[in-house]
Amino acid sequence: MIVTSALIIWKGLMCVTGSESPVVVVLSGSMEPGFKRGDILFLHMSKDPIRAGEIVVFHVDGREIPIVHRVIKVHERQDTGEVDILTKGDNNFGDDRLLYAHGQLWLQRHHIMGRAVGFLPYVGWVTIIMTEKPIIKYLLIGALGLLVITSKE
Amino acid sequence: MHSFGYRANAVVTLAVTILAVMCSMASLSDNFNVPSPTAEVKVLNINWFQKQANGNDEVSLTLNISADLSSLFTWNTKQVFVFIAAEYETPQNALNQVSLWDGIIPSKDHAKFWIHTTNKYRLIDQGSNLRGKEFNLTLHWHVMPKTGKMFADKIVMTGYRLPEEYR
Numbered sequence: 001m002i003v004t005s006a007l008i009i010w011k012g013l014m015c016v017t018g019s020e021s022p023v024v025v026v027l028s029g030s031m032e033p034g035f036k037r038g039d040i041l042f043l044h045m046s047k048d049p050i051r052a053g054e055i056v057v058f059h060v061d062g063r064e065i066p067i068v069h070r071v072i073k074v075h076e077r078q079d080t081g082e083v084d085i086l087t088k089g090d091n092n093f094g095d096d097r098l099l100y101a102h103g104q105l106w107l108q109r110h111h112i113m114g115r116a117v118g119f120l121p122y123v124g125w126v127t128i129i130m131t132e133k134p135i136i137k138y139l140l141i142g143a144l145g146l147l148v149i150t151s152k153e
Numbered sequence: 154m155h156s157f158g159y160r161a162n163a164v165v166t167l168a169v170t171i172l173a174v175m176c177s178m179a180s181l182s183d184n185f186n187v188p189s190p191t192a193e194v195k196v197l198n199i200n201w202f203q204k205q206a207n208g209n210d211e212v213s214l215t216l217n218i219s220a221d222l223s224s225l226f227t228w229n230t231k232q233v234f235v236f237i238a239a240e241y242e243t244p245q246n247a248l249n250q251v252s253l254w255d256g257i258i259p260s261k262d263h264a265k266f267w268i269h270t271t272n273k274y275r276l277i278d279q280g281s282n283l284r285g286k287e288f289n290l291t292l293h294w295h296v297m298p299k300t301g302k303m304f305a306d307k308i309v310m311t312g313y314r315l316p317e318e319y320r
Contacts, residue, residue: 033257034232034297052238052250053293053305070234072252075279078245084279090234090257095274118302120176147158 022114024057024066025124030089031055031068038125041068043114050074050083050109055116058087061101066113069096075106083109179229180301186227192220192292192308194237200271202283202319210283212315215271216254218292223264225296233258234295239276240309241288251276253290285317 026039035041043057050056050071057068072095073086084106088095097105130137200213218237225233236255243249253272258264293307 033259034234052252053236053295053307055295055303072236072255072274074248074250075246076248078247081247090255116303118180119298120300 040124041116042118045114176300210278219267226261243282
């Protein structure tokens with residue numbers, strides 16, 4: 001029951017927020033004490049322009065892991081409306097230029113997957129454990145399979 | 154229908170649902186809070202103002218920031234992230250926002266503060282447009298809850314101006 005309702009909520013969130021990945025798990029401590037490892041963030045992507053102070057989730061070209069940091073600098077062009085963005089983790093000493101691709105100084109709109117609008121503590125640990133210790137994932141699926149086979153109805 | 158497995162499943166689902174409802178109610182209670190923060194920022198000194206080798210202007214300032222953000226805190230608030238950004242317009246860019254300083258306020262006791270600091274992050278233009286430039290200083294805050302929706306807002310302070318010449 002939990003698994004099916006979680007799936008329904010996930011799909012529902014995907015429709016409501018209009019993004020492919022409406023929930024992200026915080027993987028590092030770079031936004032502490034606000035967000036700790038294992039928290040989950042609800043994302044929302046709207047056409048509003050990106051402004052300083054927003055917490056955004058972005059991908060660096062060529063890397064899969066999404067990064068959740070705060071926008072500290074915005075330069076928006078007069079004519080095209082395109083933006084150059086610089087981000088930084090609250091708990092990091094320096095800005096994210098070290099994380100960007102080689103030679104990249106700014107992020108653009110297309111790098112941003114969404115803005116963080118809400119937050120739930122601790123719930124993401126389930127995902128972290130299942131990713132980092134896949135044996136637990138297999139055990140869980142095995143146990144669920146056994147339950148299905150052995151149930152009397 | 155009455156096996157242990159089925160009952161355990163039902164109890165756990167109910168527990169998780171109740172927890173989720175409580176978290177959303179905690180978050181909703183934040184909407185009843187009407188904040189009334191105050192802030193004042195003075196530019197005490199322009200430490201230096203130069204054009205870099207790559208053609209971009211850079212300026213270093215000393216700021217005096219005093220604010221009272223205690224009305225932002227509710228029982229569901231974990232911390233308030235506060236930062237000051239300089240905002241200005243240039244011929245090439247409709248909007249430039251550069252964060253100069255930020256801080257974390259962990260509790261209501263620390264919410265009334267006074268700080269004297271140089272800019273934590275460098276104010277570098279894209280280009281050489283800063284001489285005599287008028288700019289706004291905005292104090293932004295971001296309320297990060299223990300659970301639920303985050304709120305952000307700002308106070309805009311106008312009337313600041315950079316010097317006409319490099320120094």
